[in-house]
Amino acid sequence: MDKLTINRIDYTLDTDPEMPLLWYLREIIGLTGPKYGCGVAQCGACVVHLDGEAVRSCVTKVKRAVGKTVVTIEGLSEHADHPCQIAWKEIDVPQCGYCHAGQIMSAAVLLRECPNPTDQDIDDAMTGNICRCATYYRIRKAIHVAAALQQEAHNNLGK
Numbered sequence: 358m359d360k361l362t363i364n365r366i367d368y369t370l371d372t373d374p375e376m377p378l379l380w381y382l383r384e385i386i387g388l389t390g391p392k393y394g395c396g397v398a399q400c401g402a403c404v405v406h407l408d409g410e411a412v413r414s415c416v417t418k419v420k421r422a423v424g425k426t427v428v429t430i431e432g433l434s435e436h437a438d439h440p441c442q443i444a445w446k447e448i449d450v451p452q453c454g455y456c457h458a459g460q461i462m463s464a465a466v467l468l469r470e471c472p473n474p475t476d477q478d479i480d481d482a483m484t485g486n487i488c489r490c491a492t493y494y495r496i497r498k499a500i501h502v503a504a505a506l507q508q509e510a511h512n513n514l515g516k
Contacts, residue, residue, distance in 0.1 A: 364432025
């Protein structure tokens with residue numbers, strides 16, 4: 358049987374391997390962080406990490422995740438203390454909150470790849486994540502705050 362690792366837990370793939378990963382996460386496993394927004398990889402509400410890469414789970418087949426590591430917002434950090442999660446709360450980013458799990462997951466990859474992003478870096482990386490409430494200014498500000506928190510944590514490791 359094929360195995361999936363989701364948020365550090367191993368699962369046996371016991372469903373159609375062509376099923377979108379989003380539905381496996383939500384309907385089979387019961388993780389509701391990734392949201393259905395568009396179903397065509399255009400809005401970003403369903404973003405999860407697949408071996409560290411931000412992917413749209415609404416169009417990613419479960420079979421692509423076999424033997425790989427999937428991380429959802431529920432598994433991003435043990436105590437919701439990832440720098441992005443802290444910054445999102447500090448800045449009070451969400452209005453409705455529907456898109457923000459995907460926003461945070463995309464931002465986490467951005468900060469891993471670009472620890473000190475410019476506004477342009479953020480805009481480029483987050484372009485595919487739609488917020489119908491238009492909290493883009495707060496999202497950008499939160500990413501800058503998260504970058505500073507991440508840098509502070511890194512600096513404290515050396516002490």
